[in-house]
Amino acid sequence: MSIAKFKLALLQIAVGASKTENLLRASRFIKEAADKGAHLVTLPECFNSPYGTGYFAEYAEQLETGESCLALSAAAKENKIYLVGGSIPEKKDGKLYNTSTVWGPDGGLLAVHRKVHLFDIDIPGKIKFQESEILSPGNEFTSFQMGDVCKVGIGICYDMRFAELAQIYARNGCKLLLYPGAFNMTTGPAHWELLQRGRALDNQVYVATASPARSESSSYVAWGHSSVVSPWGEVIATTDEKESIVYADIDLDHLQQIRSQIPVTHQRRSDMYEVIQKKN
Numbered sequence: 001m002s003i004a005k006f007k008l009a010l011l012q013i014a015v016g017a018s019k020t021e022n023l024l025r026a027s028r029f030i031k032e033a034a035d036k037g038a039h040l041v042t043l044p045e046c047f048n049s050p051y052g053t054g055y056f057a058e059y060a061e062q063l064e065t066g067e068s069c070l071a072l073s074a075a076a077k078e079n080k081i082y083l084v085g086g087s088i089p090e091k092k093d094g095k096l097y098n099t100s101t102v103w104g105p106d107g108g109l110l111a112v113h114r115k116v117h118l119f120d121i122d123i124p125g126k127i128k129f130q131e132s133e134i135l136s137p138g139n140e141f142t143s144f145q146m147g148d149v150c151k152v153g154i155g156i157c158y159d160m161r162f163a164e165l166a167q168i169y170a171r172n173g174c175k176l177l178l179y180p181g182a183f184n185m186t187t188g189p190a191h192w193e194l195l196q197r198g199r200a201l202d203n204q205v206y207v208a209t210a211s212p213a214r215s216e217s218s219s220y221v222a223w224g225h226s227s228v229v230s231p232w233g234e235v236i237a238t239t240d241e242k243e244s245i246v247y248a249d250i251d252l253d254h255l256q257q258i259r260s261q262i263p264v265t266h267q268r269r270s271d272m273y274e275v276i277q278k279k280n
């Protein structure tokens, strides 16, 4: 019989200039969440490096040999949890990516997601950010199977704005979508929660986001507010901007009830419209 409920933990940790300290902090928070019964633990976007195009090259690692992945693998194994390693700047074949790795309770690498939609925006007088100045985009959908419990889809931050990605994950059987992210002080208050609720409600899935804690002295000030939204579109767990751990019970029976009560999946008019998946 498969398990219908599990505890998810989002680690909203402070991220500073020292990679070593960032990794130690992450390991400490992972242990705390596991000790509190979390089965799946998620770190924020860019948890080992300050977030900014000027930092990515310096902090980037190769996945196979980098100290961040070694630390994540060890933490997953020691605590016997599924671990989504937020994201890190990755170097591979002469290119840089914003990359999330997923680890199983035996410390093995289960999945790798390279941010598909790069964060390039320009809101005059507020924020201009161009990830594409230095990063390359990933080209793959990424999901992983959490034992016999549930399939989980991964996106990184700006990926959450693209409804089609979430729709395809849901269609492929994902019941939880995880977005390590770092929205900012302009788009955070306006869109962070709205996007999560939209993705959750449209697809009748759980959606969770993990942000770094806010640091007013950073060049990029993160919004924080890591949250979990239910398939009903309700925020079931959240926090403010400070360092904290957000816990939520993911209840797959509840998800199934909502899907039976409001059966939009079966009511789609695919004779009239369709979202097409062009890659794996």
Ligand SMILES: NC(=O)CCC(=O)C(=O)O
Binding pocket: 045, 119, 156, 157, 158, 159, 161, 181, 182, 183, 184, 187, 188, 191
């Ligand atoms: N790191 C990101 O992708 C930030 C995305 C963001 O802030 C947005 O508004 O979208």
